[in-house]
Structures are given as C-alpha cells and as structure tokens.
Amino acid sequence: MFRNLKNIVLFFLIWNCSSNDDNQMPTPLKNTDTILLGGSLNESASSIIKTLDGGYAILGFTQSKDGDIKDKTNESYDYWLLKFDNSNTLQWQKTYGGSNEDRGSKVIQTSDNGFALIGFSKSSNGHLTENNGFDDFWILKLDDLGHISWQKSFGFSGVDSGISVIQTNDGGFLLLGVLDVTASNGEGNSKSSAIKHAGGDYWAIKLSVNGEKQWSKFYGGSFTDTPYQVIQTQDNGYIIVGSSDSNDVDISNNKGGYDFWVIKISEAGTLIWEKSFGGSQIDEARDIIATNDGHFLIVGDTRSNDKDVTNNKGAADIWLIKITSNGELIWQKTIGGTGFDAARSIKSTMDGGYLIVGNSRSEDGDTTTNSGQNDAWILKLNHQANLQWQNSIGGTGTDLAFDAIEQNDNTIITVGESGSPTLNTQVNKGFTDLMVLHIK
Numbered sequence: 001m002f003r004n005l006k007n008i009v010l011f012f013l014i015w016n017c018s019s020n021d022d023n024q025m026p027t028p029l030k031n032t033d034t035i036l037l038g039g040s041l042n043e044s045a046s047s048i049i050k051t052l053d054g055g056y057a058i059l060g061f062t063q064s065k066d067g068d069i070k071d072k073t074n075e076s077y078d079y080w081l082l083k084f085d086n087s088n089t090l091q092w093q094k095t096y097g098g099s100n101e102d103r104g105s106k107v108i109q110t111s112d113n114g115f116a117l118i119g120f121s122k123s124s125n126g127h128l129t130e131n132n133g134f135d136d137f138w139i140l141k142l143d144d145l146g147h148i149s150w151q152k153s154f155g156f157s158g159v160d161s162g163i164s165v166i167q168t169n170d171g172g173f174l175l176l177g178v179l180d181v182t183a184s185n186g187e188g189n190s191k192s193s194a195i196k197h198a199g200g201d202y203w204a205i206k207l208s209v210n211g212e213k214q215w216s217k218f219y220g221g222s223f224t225d226t227p228y229q230v231i232q233t234q235d236n237g238y239i240i241v242g243s244s245d246s247n248d249v250d251i252s253n254n255k256g257g258y259d260f261w262v263i264k265i266s267e268a269g270t271l272i273w274e275k276s277f278g279g280s281q282i283d284e285a286r287d288i289i290a291t292n293d294g295h296f297l298i299v300g301d302t303r304s305n306d307k308d309v310t311n312n313k314g315a316a317d318i319w320l321i322k323i324t325s326n327g328e329l330i331w332q333k334t335i336g337g338t339g340f341d342a343a344r345s346i347k348s349t350m351d352g353g354y355l356i357v358g359n360s361r362s363e364d365g366d367t368t369t370n371s372g373q374n375d376a377w378i379l380k381l382n383h384q385a386n387l388q389w390q391n392s393i394g395g396t397g398t399d400l401a402f403d404a405i406e407q408n409d410n411t412i413i414t415v416g417e418s419g420s421p422t423l424n425t426q427v428n429k430g431f432t433d434l435m436v437l438h439i440k
Helices: none
Strands: 033-037 043-050 056-062 078-084 090-096 102-109 115-121 136-142 148-154 161-167 173-180 200-207 213-219 225-232 238-244 259-265 271-277 283-290 296-302 317-323 329-335 341-348 354-360 375-381 387-393 399-406 412-418 433-439
Touching: 056 115, 056 412, 056 433, 078 115, 115 173, 136 173, 136 200, 148 213, 161 225, 173 225, 200 238, 213 259, 213 271, 238 296, 259 296, 259 317, 271 317, 296 354, 317 354, 354 412, 375 412, 375 433, 399 433
Parallel strands: 043 102, 043 399, 043 433, 078 102, 102 161, 136 161, 200 225, 225 283, 259 283, 283 341, 317 341, 341 399, 375 399
Antiparallel strands: 033 433, 043 056, 043 412, 056 078, 056 102, 078 090, 102 115, 115 136, 115 161, 136 148, 161 173, 173 200, 200 213, 225 238, 238 259, 238 283, 259 271, 283 296, 296 317, 296 341, 317 329, 341 354, 354 375, 354 399, 375 387, 399 412, 412 433
C-alpha cells in the first residue's frame, strides 16, 4: 500500500467555510479519507510537519516488527519516521532505537533540509550510546534521507522525558521536557541552586548546531509541572507552555488544581516572568503559536468554570486563550460539548485562521456526532477565532488526533492513533494503528 497512496486517497469533500459566531452550529464535515498504518502490535503518530519539498514527515512510535514496518527485528518500542512527497507517496520510512522502550514525540525540519527528532528512551544500545537512568531525553539529528548525523541522550536516574524541540535563531536547538528533579538532586541546572525543587519540572536544554550542550535549566515548584511546547520570541528569548499544580518556588499565583502555566525565559535561560491561567479545576496547556499582531494563542483543555474560565460546556472543553508578549490575558474562550473534549495542537492556516486538533467524547454543543469513545476532532477557526467547521472522526474504540498541517493545496492532514476495530473503510491491523486523515 506504500507504493502510491495517491491512488488510495481520493478527496470528495466540499465544506461551507462561512464564518460562524459562537451561537451558530459549525458545519460538520463528512467522508474524510483515512489511512491506518502499522503491524500486529501498537503504533501511534505524535507529530507531522510540512517539508520544504512540498511533502510531509510524520513521527511517532512502533512496537511491531511486521505489517507496514520494514526494518525492525524486535518488539520493543522505537521511534518511527515516515517521509511522504506532495503526492502522498511514501518516499522512505525508518525506525530508531534500541532493545528497550523508545518513543518519538516531535519532529522538525532543520535549516540544512534534514530533521531533528525528540522523545524519550530507556535504551543504551542499538542507535543509542548511553542511558543515564530510567527515561532520558533522546534527540537525533538526521540528514534529508533519515540517516543519523548525531544523537544525544540527556537525563539522570529518574524519568526525564523529552517532549518538544525547536531549532533556534542561532542554528542550535532548544529541547523541552520533564526533569525528575528529585532523582537528579538538582543537577538539571547548569549551575547548582540553593532552592530545592521536587517532583517533575519543566526542563530546557540548549544545544549548539552540533548537539553540544550549552546550558540547561529547570523551572517549577514542589509538585507536578509538565511542559508541552516552546516558541522563540523576537528578542531571542522563549515562551514555554504546559501545566502546573504547584504553588511555590517559581509559581506565584496558582488558581487551583492544574493551571495553564506559561513562562518567559531569556536567551540564556533566565526566568523573566511566569503566569498561571485557569480556574479551580484541571487546566492544561498543550500548544502555542504567535499571531500576526505580535501576541500569542495558547490551546489546551479545561475542566474549570470559574476565575479565568467562563462558559464551560461540559466535563472538559477545549480552552483557547490569547496573551500579550508580556503574558497578560487578552481573551479566552471554550469550545466543546457536555463530554470530555481536549486540544493537542494549534496551527495557523493560509487564510489567516487557525486549525486545532484533539479529541472529543461529546455529541452535542460544538460537535454533532460521536462514534464510540474518544473520537479524533479537527476544528477550523477563522481569523477572529470563531468556529467555521469541525469534524469528529472515529470508530467504536478510542481514536485520538495529536497534530495536523495544512498543505499548499489546502489539504489538511491530521495524525494520531486509532484503537477502533474499523475506522471508515480501514481495518485495524493490531492493537492501535498510526492514523492519517486527509481532508480537502
């Protein structure tokens, strides 16, 4: 099936792209084309990027050594990278890892047309040369054909999980993830600190273009602080978003439970400001993008209906906030139904709007159908962040969307995982399959 997906993926969709305000029902989409890839065990996709040649690359992980996976010899989890051209034809696929558990979370294209991958690893063999404990950050720098140029592991004796990576303005890299501060004895900072953190913290590691560590810093409090995305700002600093249930050390104004926790750090990693957004329940930020007016949009999910959060529509909603470059809240809005609804990524679209993907268990409110448990949920917002259309896609099991891109021909490609026995016309090949959804 990999020889030419172009012959499989047919597009028959026409949608109504008229702007809807918050009191109008968004247009649902139908007949989304679905591709399930995998083997007899577990596969998932966590990240997709547009590539400079007009194609795209998908990163996830695979446990199988059969089916669509071609270069594995064991059933441990490995990074799985797939490169497609602009006709949806698979150009190459590669797995990376060792004999233990290695799961990819983020892929970017680098300025030399290669790729950088990050996730976590428990292995110390195969493509890896060391493991410092349980989970380590594992970053790979690849050339344009997926061959490894260099790879590095960072961590201590605890669970240190890489989540995201960006290429920085100086050509290097900023790695982001969770540091087990207790297990590291505070050694995650480049210089020792007299302030004792505990549990899991945001951990940022700055690398040179060749992968040499320049500095590392952690941020958080004495409970659980988990980062998900980072963006570089015009002054060469960084804004990091995630969630925190701490109310001490670096966190000054927890609203209750987990909050969106947003921090600004300098180019050298010094904490400049930190802000908490949310209500008295669980609020978790997942992604951030810059807007054309110099501000930022942050998306995640909320179970709150007080303090910063208004108009909660059910158990959990997508929560979208806009902030200034100084971290001041401009506006916020919820999207969802009476069930559990969550966002995992946000992207700008070519018409000045936004694309949000996540999952939904609702069949009312801002969504119209639910096929089983969690469905993959794709939403298109206009430039004013009003919902234009949405589509929930799923079978009788759990189907999750984690990331999406818009191609130059306006095709939307969404990736995630499917645990349903069948999804549209596709039959599941194992326990969970890597899911690719094409919408045009």
